Amino acid sequence: MSETALTQGAHHIGLTVSDLAKTRAFFIDTLGFNQVGEIPDYPAVFVSDGTTMITLWQAVNPDTAVAFDRKNIIGLHHFALKVDGADALDALHDKLKTTDGVKIEFAPESLGGGPTAHMMCFIPGGIRMEFIAPAS
Numbered sequence: 729m730s731e732t733a734l735t736q737g738a739h740h741i742g743l744t745v746s747d748l749a750k751t752r753a754f755f756i757d758t759l760g761f762n763q764v765g766e767i768p769d770y771p772a773v774f775v776s777d778g779t780t781m782i783t784l785w786q787a788v789n790p791d792t793a794v795a796f797d798r799k800n801i802i803g804l805h806h807f808a809l810k811v812d813g814a815d816a817l818d819a820l821h822d823k824l825k826t827t828d829g830v831k832i833e834f835a836p837e838s839l840g841g842g843p844t845a846h847m848m849c850f851i852p853g854g855i856r857m858e859f860i861a862p863a864s
Contacts, residue, residue: 755782824849
């Protein structure tokens with residue numbers, strides 16, 4: 729850890745999504761997150777894997793919202809969550825291939841030619857997400 733850093737890691741990640749119910753279900757039913765809070769009138773749902781909390785907000789008008797364009801929109805390009813090794817990454821990939829609303833961008837592969845593996849997908853709600861299996 730840097731002696732000069734003024735921060736201590738991420739507290740949470742906030743994402744605006746096109747379908748709050750489907751995105752919530754993805755995190756809970758597919759990834760095994762727990763719902764740790766909710767503001768129904770906002771509407772927002774808070775989910776956590778025990779390490780990272782993610783806040784999901786419903787877009788006010790998903791039909792007119794600007795779709796993600798990683799090369800032309802300033803802001804979140806993607807976010808990455810760590811998994812426990814290459815076998816876990818492969819198993820997750822197999823699960824995501826049949827998960828409604830998930831679009832696989834690329835299957836697990838070496839990250840930069842090294843021993844770490846990763847994959848990229850779009851999850852329900854339109855967010856681009858990476859899963860990383862650090863080298864053991």
